Amino acid sequence: MIRKIIFCLLLVISLSACATLSGKKEISDADINAQAAKSYAEVKSKSKISTNPVWTAMVQRVAARIARASGENFQWEWVLIESPEVNAWCMPGGKIAVYTGIMPVLKNEAALAAVLGHEVAHAVRRHGKQRYARAMTENEIGLLVGGAAVIGGQLFCKTTACKLLAAGGGVAAGFAITFFDRKFSRGDESEADQFGQEYMARAGYEPSEAVRLWERMSIAMQGKAPPEWLSTHPSDEHRRQKLTEWLPEAESIYQAAPQHYGLGTNIPNS
Ligand SMILES: [Zn+2]
Numbered sequence: 001m002i003r004k005i006i007f008c009l010l011l012v013i014s015l016s017a018c019a020t021l022s023g024k025k026e027i028s029d030a031d032i033n034a035q036a037a038k039s040y041a042e043v044k045s046k047s048k049i050s051t052n053p054v055w056t057a058m059v060q061r062v063a064a065r066i067a068r069a070s071g072e073n074f075q076w077e078w079v080l081i082e083s084p085e086v087n088a089w090c091m092p093g094g095k096i097a098v099y100t101g102i103m104p105v106l107k108n109e110a111a112l113a114a115v116l117g118h119e120v121a122h123a124v125r126r127h128g129k130q131r132y133a134r135a136m137t138e139n140e141i142g143l144l145v146g147g148a149a150v151i152g153g154q155l156f157c158k159t160t161a162c163k164l165l166a167a168g169g170g171v172a173a174g175f176a177i178t179f180f181d182r183k184f185s186r187g188d189e190s191e192a193d194q195f196g197q198e199y200m201a202r203a204g205y206e207p208s209e210a211v212r213l214w215e216r217m218s219i220a221m222q223g224k225a226p227p228e229w230l231s232t233h234p235s236d237e238h239r240r241q242k243l244t245e246w247l248p249e250a251e252s253i254y255q256a257a258p259q260h261y262g263l264g265t266n267i268p269n270s
Pocket of ligand 1: 118122184189192
């Protein structure tokens, strides 16, 4: 209770201070990407990196292919984190993480390509940029917001990665809460699905697998806290309907791709 009151007080003070700062300046991609890179390094240093050689090699090659297919010139990085969470994300600037908990649900490389395509599309299309920018501007007023973020992080963070970064306070905490507890709009989600399907097709993976993957995913996630890509999405049925609608276009991109991997290699259960 006391923590909540302190948090609210800090929030009110922060917001009034922010009001005087709002509209002060635009935050560039470079600033956001630099913050993401720092946060990414922190997540990596505090997480257990998977030593599963088969899964690691798979993430390595699929992420590299999706990165190339996106056409974006980011400083790409990817990592497989040992965690039961059914999760994957891509920070602004191309910093990718896959959690070992998602691997058995995916079943094949094409499904991994669909998930990574979706996450990478959020980064490439600059979804959430306004929110990241706001989090960083708010931190310009100093430790006050950092303090609010630390307490807020412990109260509100849903993922271990968010809590991990929030504990450090400062800009990283603001970024973490904005990034990990983010909810993209339905429009952004739909766009990430469409671009993601396009990237996987261009990378040489059979794009119809995206439809089957989201089917498997919604069954696997029943009764569990939803990861990013299920949180604000329109109904599963609507999502599959749209992905099926875009399929002819994705299939023609797939046909024109320089390599064809089909569904790729099957993912072993461990
Ligand atoms: Zn999404």
